[in-house]
Amino acid sequence: MAFEKFTKTGTRPGVPKISIWTRGQIGFNNTAMLKHKVSDFKYSILFFDKDRNRIGIELTNDGKQDGVCKLIHRKGGGVSFSARAFLNTYKIDYSETKQYNFEYDEENKMFIVDLN
Numbered sequence: 218m219a220f221e222k223f224t225k226t227g228t229r230p231g232v233p234k235i236s237i238w239t240r241g242q243i244g245f246n247n248t249a250m251l252k253h254k255v256s257d258f259k260y261s262i263l264f265f266d267k268d269r270n271r272i273g274i275e276l277t278n279d280g281k282q283d284g285v286c287k288l289i290h291r292k293g294g295g296v297s298f299s300a301r302a303f304l305n306t307y308k309i310d311y312s313e314t315k316q317y318n319f320e321y322d323e324e325n326k327m328f329i330v331d332l333n
């Protein structure tokens with residue numbers, strides 16, 4: 218039997234999640250960041266579906282688009298961005314930190330977070 222060397226120390230496998238934090242930030246956990254190559258991007262653009270109570274997150278490198286939010290790449294893994302104005306505008310509760318599963322819409326290149 219041949220041994221295979223394990224080299225991915227420091228990574229934590231898990232379920233990709235998006236969190237809304239009490240400080241008004243939205244963040245991708247390390248698993249989501251790696252799976253969807255979030256670190257390849259510098260900005261996010263937010264959308265809201267009032268009828269279905271869903272957040273849409275589009276990633277971009279074009280910092281000149283209207284409504285862009287600068288991504289903060291944390292050294293320990295994960296990516297976040299400030300979304301307090303967005304959360305307040307659409308009256309999305311962030312009094313408690315909550316994690317959400319999400320789907321990725323390939324056609325629109327958008328992360329969809331169902332708040333229900």
